Amino acid sequence: MFEGLLDGYTRSLLIFAGINVIAAYSFYAPFKTGQVSLGQAGFMAVGAYASAILTQKFGIPFAAALIFGGVVGGIVGVAVGFPALRIKGIYLLLLTLGFAEIISVIVLSWDYVGGAQGFRKIPFNRYTLDYVIAIIAVLLVLFARLERSSLGRAMDSIHQDETAAEAMGIDVVRIKLLAFGLGAMIAGLAGALYAHHATFMDSTTFNVMMGVEILMFVVVGGGSTFLGPLVGAAVLNIIPEILRALRDWLELLPVAWTNFYPMNRVYDFLHDFLDFENAKRLIAYGVILIIMMIVRPDGLLTRDGLRRLSPARWKLKHA
Amino acid sequence: MPDAPANGVCLAIEGLTKRFGGFYALNDLHMQVATGHIHALIGPNGAGKTTFFNLVTGVLPADTGRILFEGKLVDDARPSKRTLRGIARTFQNIRLFPHLSVLETVMIGAHCRAFPSVVAALGKAVLQPPFGEAGEERTMRDRAIELLAFFGLAERQDAKASDLPYGDQRKLEMARALATEPRLLLLDEPAAGMNPHETLELDETIKKIRDRGVTVVLVEHDMRLVMEISDRITVLNFGTRIADGVPGEIQSNPAVIEAYLGEDVKL
Numbered sequence: 001m002f003e004g005l006l007d008g009y010t011r012s013l014l015i016f017a018g019i020n021v022i023a024a025y026s027f028y029a030p031f032k033t034g035q036v037s038l039g040q041a042g043f044m045a046v047g048a049y050a051s052a053i054l055t056q057k058f059g060i061p062f063a064a065a066l067i068f069g070g071v072v073g074g075i076v077g078v079a080v081g082f083p084a085l086r087i088k089g090i091y092l093l094l095l096t097l098g099f100a101e102i103i104s105v106i107v108l109s110w111d112y113v114g115g116a117q118g119f120r121k122i123p124f125n126r127y128t129l130d131y132v133i134a135i136i137a138v139l140l141v142l143f144a145r146l147e148r149s150s151l152g153r154a155m156d157s158i159h160q161d162e163t164a165a166e167a168m169g170i171d172v173v174r175i176k177l178l179a180f181g182l183g184a185m186i187a188g189l190a191g192a193l194y195a196h197h198a199t200f201m202d203s204t205t206f207n208v209m210m211g212v213e214i215l216m217f218v219v220v221g222g223g224s225t226f227l228g229p230l231v232g233a234a235v236l237n238i239i240p241e242i243l244r245a246l247r248d249w250l251e252l253l254p255v256a257w258t259n260f261y262p263m264n265r266v267y268d269f270l271h272d273f274l275d276f277e278n279a280k281r282l283i284a285y286g287v288i289l290i291i292m293m294i295v296r297p298d299g300l301l302t303r304d305g306l307r308r309l310s311p312a313r314w315k316l317k318h319a
Numbered sequence: 320m321p322d323a324p325a326n327g328v329c330l331a332i333e334g335l336t337k338r339f340g341g342f343y344a345l346n347d348l349h350m351q352v353a354t355g356h357i358h359a360l361i362g363p364n365g366a367g368k369t370t371f372f373n374l375v376t377g378v379l380p381a382d383t384g385r386i387l388f389e390g391k392l393v394d395d396a397r398p399s400k401r402t403l404r405g406i407a408r409t410f411q412n413i414r415l416f417p418h419l420s421v422l423e424t425v426m427i428g429a430h431c432r433a434f435p436s437v438v439a440a441l442g443k444a445v446l447q448p449p450f451g452e453a454g455e456e457r458t459m460r461d462r463a464i465e466l467l468a469f470f471g472l473a474e475r476q477d478a479k480a481s482d483l484p485y486g487d488q489r490k491l492e493m494a495r496a497l498a499t500e501p502r503l504l505l506l507d508e509p510a511a512g513m514n515p516h517e518t519l520e521l522d523e524t525i526k527k528i529r530d531r532g533v534t535v536v537l538v539e540h541d542m543r544l545v546m547e548i549s550d551r552i553t554v555l556n557f558g559t560r561i562a563d564g565v566p567g568e569i570q571s572n573p574a575v576i577e578a579y580l581g582e583d584v585k586l
Binding site for chain 1: 410447455
């Protein structure tokens with residue numbers, strides 16, 4: 001799909017943005033039951049390495065390896081989810097963070113997958129964009145249905161008051177495990193897609209910062225509705241591109257407009273400001289996070305907000 | 320020990336003990352709740368009433384002793400499993416789901432009856448019809464609406480649970496607990512924070528709950544309410560049962576008056 005339509009740069013951009021969307025849903029699933037994980041990058045690593053071993057070492061087709069990556073991610077997720085059941089809040093954050101670090105150390109010291117040299121020559125999958133789009137579509141349908149189902153409501157109730165939910169006969173243990181395992185499985189898929197597009201990874205690829213970014217997608221987009229992760233990941237991936245485009249546009253201005261004081265200073269400042277690479281991106285994320293926490297702590301989209309916008313509600317009001 | 324009640328024992332407590340460090344919150348408690356009764360549990364603060372609820376619902380494990388619900392041991396089951404078996408509760412400090420609507424709150428109670436297994440719930444969530452609502456959803460909704468009407472909350476079904484006035488929040492907790500279709504309902508201070516008018520209403524409400532076939536165990540400080548509606552009363556002090564009987568006996572029991580002495584409570 002889209003081979004003729006998109007140039008390589010745009011394709012790659014869309015693929016990474018799409019993988020981020022999938023990763024955002026991997027955070028959203030456990031978060032729906034109130035479990036905040038900083039270790040989703042660790043589950044991505046599990047899926048990435050599991051699938052890349054199959055394709056690179058055994059020549060198994062990508063589609064099968066992708067499923068394998070998701071399944072292994074999910075199994076590891078359930079294993080980590082058991083101890084995670086007993087702890088909450090900051091302690092769960094630390095547990096998941098520690099898990100991601102353990103994975104990274106294992107990868108670093110395991111020569112079979114390249115050790116410190118990194119895992120090289122992973123077969124490139126040229127249809128990654130199609131897979132990404134298909135998986136996002138499936139996730140949207142899945143979480144939309146979850147949101148209007150009794151199970152989804154039960155998850156919300158666990159998020160809001162676990163003790164009360166348990167007292168109402170909600171099987172808190174199984175539902176939290178299910179959500180954690182589902183999230184880890186989705187992360188595994190995202191990792192497998194990543195590995196076969198980037199074709200190289202090492203112990204620093206799926207690092208703590210990636211876990212923080214994944215959390216950011218949901219915090220910015222909004223964790224109370226299934227559309228939040230999509231919007232959050234999209235917005236945070238598009239902002240740098242918009243800034244880049246603005247910078248390109250800035251460079252097209254006639255030199256005569258900007259080669260005198262004070263316009264040259266303005267130009268330099270803007271040109272610098274719009275350079276949105278690496279370190280600056282992290283600063284920008286930090287600033288965005290602080291502003292979000294003050295202005296919209298529940299994220300850009302909230303379920304109540306969407307309800308207010310829904311056509312049925314509007315009709316009722318204006319009848 | 321009181322004689323076994325004629326119409327069966329709903330809840331039997333045998334030698335229940337719970338220690339926190341060296342402090343006995345409950346000490347060798349024996350007690351029977353007859354099916355179909357409103358059974359009040361009273362006592363000064365710290366007497367072990369809430370601990371009793373937490374042990375019966377499984378929030379805390381008991382140190383020793385047995386809890387029998389309808390003749391069967393419940394000791395090891397998790398709270399949600401006990402709810403499935405027919406024991407529901409409300410909380411002393413109201414614990415509603417702040418972001419759910421009133422209707423959704425009651426539907427949470429109905430969830431465990433519609434979907435006793437998580438796998439079934441997941442299957443239904445994934446395979447639901449794309450438009451309209453699934454059959455279970457409609458059953459749960461109808462049941463929730465019926466319960467809201469029972470408590471006079473039908474008008475507020477779309478309000479947020481946390482936006483309701485205090486008295487209504489207590490009623491909503493009862494509606495949510497009844498949605499789990501219990502045969503035993505534990506009410507933890509249902510009149511706390513209610514005005515006198517609401518408390519009078521509560522008399523009728525609790526009686527009506529009993530008349531639906533639900534046995535009620537009531538922890539309450541409002542003595543007028545307790546004496547008015549209870550079929551039987553157990554009095555605790557420092558984790559020990561000091562009296563057990565019908566309201567008339569309790570009011571004239573010297574040990575009870577002794578325990579309450581100094582507190583401004585008219586028995």
